[in-house]
Amino acid sequence: MRITKSHKIIVYSILVILSLYFLFPFAWALITALKTEGEAFSFPPTFLPDVPQFGNFIEAWKSQPFGTYFMNSVIVTVMTTIGQIISCSLVAYGFARYDFKYKNILFILLLSTMMIPWDVTMIPLYMEFNLFGWINTLKPLIVPAFFGSAYNIFLLRQFLMNIPKDLESAARIDGANEFQIFYKIFLPIMKGPLTLIAVLNILLVWNDYLGPLIYLNDQSKYTMALGLASFKGVHELQIIPIMAMTLVMIIPPVIVFAFAQKYIVEGVSGSIK
């Protein structure tokens, strides 16, 4: 397509104006976190703080057990990511590389679980985890990840379907058993889509609020999302520490995104093909 100069100018101006909507809230959060209380609670608002109060971050961090919250989030995120990678790669491999009885029905069943609204299973799941004695532990947030998730399995299966069948036939002739074929040949090939799954899972789990809200009661078990929300609920007016911790919570997903942008951009549409 040939592009005229006026066309270029129009495109750039629209892009810049739209960027304001997407970027300004981040900037405003940062500016607020660095203000003094007098500056934050003034109207009309002051824009830049006179002296940026970097100490706000340290004070906010110490005002609540944010260190614990942060660690809990890290534990849940890391464990679920490991769980998803192990379980989804196994299950997707089974569906993609074998023919077996009821395969299609099972696969349709798998896909249809994606449509179930979470609140239909919310109450029995709570009771089930209560029965296991798991309420107020991190287990309800971690353990289900070791049994796969439909979306991730689907994503991996689509990838595995495109690999030629000869690959495992050759290995079988060489005497490799089925698990060795999976582990030694296919797992390394899946590195790309597995990275995508890991990234999607990190973002989903780190940001999750409803799961922790339902299963955790004790502050010492809170994740970052729940800890921050409850901090805001109790100290509604302390906007400066709230903003500071909001930014701290945003940083890990933004870093992950920065490193994995390529995988996300390529992977996100692969799922619907």
Place this chain on the structure above:
Amino acid sequence: MLKKKEKQPSFTLVRKRVPYLFILPWIIGFLVFTLGPLGSSLIMSLFDWPITGEAKFIGLNNFTKMFTADPQFYDSLVITFKFAAIFVPLNLISALVLALLITQPVKGVKIFRTIFYLPAVVSGVAVSIIWGWIFNSEFGVLNYLLSLIGIEGPSWLIDPKWAIVTIVIASAWGVGTMMLIFYTDIKGIPPELYEAASIDGAGPLRQFFNITIPTITPTILFNVITSVIAALQQLTLVLLLTGGGPLKSTYFYGLFVYNNAFKHHQLGYASANAWFMFIIILILTMLIFKSSSTWVFYEAEMKKGGKK
């Protein structure tokens, strides 16, 4: 011990079992974390089930109560559909417009792709805190900016008329995921199609409606379904940004179910509520799928049609 009867299982028998071993984790998870709870909640919906004390079978009474004796059920349903009716088209159109913008062949466009996507990686908790402060009716920067251009902004979060708008604006901030889905799809359209159209004298607008849109209809279908389901289940932002208020103007259906379960401890009733929404979602999805045969074009079909 029983196994001994089989003697040495033949090679093919082992091979036959292997695939099930691979998918075993999912089968267990499906039974324990999906099918079991799904069945339980259907059964619970037929009971009066308090959190402590005896559960009592009451047949379809929960459903009768919902339809005849609980005005909040209808209010929540109407608000939720109103939200979906605003949010879904808005989100789809803005995602599509953004995707078209970032596929323009101009320099530096990838930076904007990153900028537009960035809010999509942020937790609903953070979204609600950041936007809540921007919308704040006393110190909010939004009303200050509006006053600069001579508009007196409403009291966003405390005005029942405007609270739902704040939720739309804050949720639209995460449009990036859908934008990316459109983006990769539009990028995949072969440039020859456009070149050929250009030679035939079709302008950019006609190219958009005759090439871009028809090619991406499967993606539009996917996005319509996922965003309808997401809109009908919106809860995090409602809990954190407005808490359902003011005057229950944002008491979405998700919050209705959540509160019935965990605040009012009516587990049976909440299960009935949840199942009703499940059925609504199933019906809506089916209707969208059915309608899709008239407006979605699949590549394979087009090729077949071409051969005839």
